[in-house]
Amino acid sequence: MNKGEVLLERVTLSWKGGDDGRLPVLDDLTLHIQPREFVCILGPSGCGKTTLLHLIAGFQRPSSGRIVVSGKEVSGPGPERAMVFQHSALFPWFTVAGNIGYGLKQGDRGRIKALLQLVGLEEFAGAYPHQLSGGMRQKVSLARALALEPDVLLMDEPFAAIDTFNRERLQDELLRIRAAMGCTIVFVTHNIQEAVYLSDRTIVLSKRPAKITLEQKVDLPFPRRRTDQALWQISQKLYSRCGCCTENAGNAPQ
């Protein structure tokens, strides 16, 4: 088995509703993510990016097709597939340390401390989430997910609600943490520059029902410079392609 490998085989999902009683959301999606790969998923809002993450996390089941993570077919949520949510989803009634340790066995204080150090929030162990800034909350949310020691980390637009300056700092933190932890990351975003800066590979989804319209390798070594010419060129390419694929997604030729 390949720890951290994610396989989506002909995954389809429809919701009830629409003209003929079903609303197709994901259409025959096949995707292979290598262990330790950082994949960004780009797409217009409402195209089913989050739904795709929920399927991998096991919060939802596909209508047809198979999802295999670390050699095991996904049948429900589990700690090997941890998620970081757009709005942190921290429990307000637990402190920062309590949130990070939520999925840990009781008394595992050493591990909580190590995670607090990893995200640089040691002084805030006893604070409540509402006392933190948005960026700090996302760091706690990341630490809570990492506490589960996941094979795959699923991140749903985690930095979308954060100002540009702090977003860039958080992106660099994430890359640093990724180098230390070595799990596969599937990162959903609608920010092209963010996707290119972070990922080994960026996948562009069409409008609903979502299909993969483009796969773009980003074969540049880390650490990257944001001003790098090569990075900029890849972004430009995605900008031009996404412009067309967001406008007439449904009937775009593949």
Added chain:
Amino acid sequence: MLNRCQFIKTYKILSPFFVIVILWKCLSWLLLLLKGVIFPAPEDVVLEFVRYLQGTPIFGHSLAAQIWATIQRWLLGYLLGSLTGLVVGLLCAISEWLAMALYPVVLMLQMVPGLAWIPVAILVVGIGPETSIFMIALATLPPVTIGLMEGIRGVPPEYIYVSRMSGDTAFRRFFMTQLPSALPSFITGMRLALANSWRVVVAAEMVVGTGVGLGYVILQSRWDMNYEAAFVCIGVIVFLGIVIERWGFGRLEKYTVKRWGMLNE
């Protein structure tokens, strides 16, 4: 002299009383002028209150005894009602099947005015202190159950996702995630229940009089033309209600939902 901040604080506390005293005074003058009715003025009531404090009995018992009788009844009924309400709410939260059967019943109970239970209460427990306790409990139960249920139904799905990906058992999920998330709504339910039950206790004492209690005094004062006593009791009822609300629930919220930032101040 007071600085600005102290002035605002003092104003906040005293100004409502000024409004009450002024309106009250105007009312008593108007009634005297237009209808020739002698309406007790605020100062008469305060004097009467001081007499009661010095130990003059009202209708056979001291003021303290009257208050204590009412509080005892209310407390018993409120505890009984909220405990039952909590159990029913938990049953509804645990099982969708039980919720389908029980929750509409609670919603129907909610629509019954507190005093409409009088004949039922008399049939079930007879006339006595139990009558008002029974009615208070019935007025308390629905808001408590509804507050808990709505709170649990409103748990953000992300909290459930986090719990599930952390490998929680349903038991742990319920107590660590759903219940705390439902707390603000549950406390609101308990507060509504307090207001409901506090109204019912006074009304019940008027109707199924047991010879002691603030509601009983108010009703008796009508026959005795001792209206000052009625006003004293109304004042005491308002004061006690606010104290219980502020001290009880204010404290509870301060150390839970407010501390956790789940409630905007």
